[in-house]
Amino acid sequence: MRNFSADYLRRTRAGLWSSREALDDLDLPSRERILDVGCGTGELTRVLAAEAGDCEVVGVDADPSLLRVAREETGRPVVASDALGLPVRDGGVDLVTCQALLVNLPDPVAALREFRRVASDAVAAVEPDNGDVAVESTVEREVALERRVREAYLDGVNTDVAMGDRVVEAFEAAGLVDVRTRRHYHRKVIEPPYDEADLQDATRKATGAGLADHETELRRAVGEEYDDLRAAWREMGREVVAAMRAETYRRAEVVPFDVTVGRVPVEREFE
Numbered sequence: 716m717r718n719f720s721a722d723y724l725r726r727t728r729a730g731l732w733s734s735r736e737a738l739d740d741l742d743l744p745s746r747e748r749i750l751d752v753g754c755g756t757g758e759l760t761r762v763l764a765a766e767a768g769d770c771e772v773v774g775v776d777a778d779p780s781l782l783r784v785a786r787e788e789t790g791r792p793v794v795a796s797d798a799l800g801l802p803v804r805d806g807g808v809d810l811v812t813c814q815a816l817l818v819n820l821p822d823p824v825a826a827l828r829e830f831r832r833v834a835s836d837a838v839a840a841v842e843p844d845n846g847d848v849a850v851e852s853t854v855e856r857e858v859a860l861e862r863r864v865r866e867a868y869l870d871g872v873n874t875d876v877a878m879g880d881r882v883v884e885a886f887e888a889a890g891l892v893d894v895r896t897r898r899h900y901h902r903k904v905i906e907p908p909y910d911e912a913d914l915q916d917a918t919r920k921a922t923g924a925g926l927a928d929h930e931t932e933l934r935r936a937v938g939e940e941y942d943d944l945r946a947a948w949r950e951m952g953r954e955v956v957a958a959m960r961a962e963t964y965r966r967a968e969v970v971p972f973d974v975t976v977g978r979v980p981v982e983r984e985f986e
Contacts, residue, residue, distance in 0.1 A: 738762070748771045748809055750775060750811045750812070871932035887977075890980065892979075901971075904967045920952025
């Protein structure tokens, strides 16, 4: 399981839940107790609590530093735990959720089996398809360079970060039934007038900080070429900063994500 900073989670998930339509299949108003596993800084936890009314929503994460942020920002109870050994009795909650967790686990089926154990009704996963991201930019070299970095990252990462349709297969392998999935799209646009987050993103490109978030995976894929890749990335970032100063920079990124829901069988049989 890879570790992510609170700032990284906020940047990558900003604006994802501006629309709640993607959560329709979770039937949130009917829920009494929800466990949000791998909650990170609590973005999804907060949305679940808002949509589920009086439902008890508990966040779970293995990283104590992220849990502190989640507790402060959501006001919801949190529990420190690994996804494979949840401190919850069999069928203790009616819904287990996770966001961008399965793609970061070496054995997502094992985690889903544990979710099935503690859920009395359903399990839901919100997972990005990192292999199908589309980028447009007025800085021409940004598109090609981001594609190169993304392909290297996919080659260097140790988990299936582009599961796509394989999420359904994982649900079924874990013994969940009536599995259904719907694809949605998170569109992130940068254009004038730029806000503070836009300026910070440009600075991270120009300094190479954004690439450093994934240095381990990229070095595993490209080896000694990483330093040249980082230099090209920083040069591209300086072009972005210059274009923003001239207010000519525009960028759009579309990240597909799948919301998959499976039901716990009435006949509960556990391995």
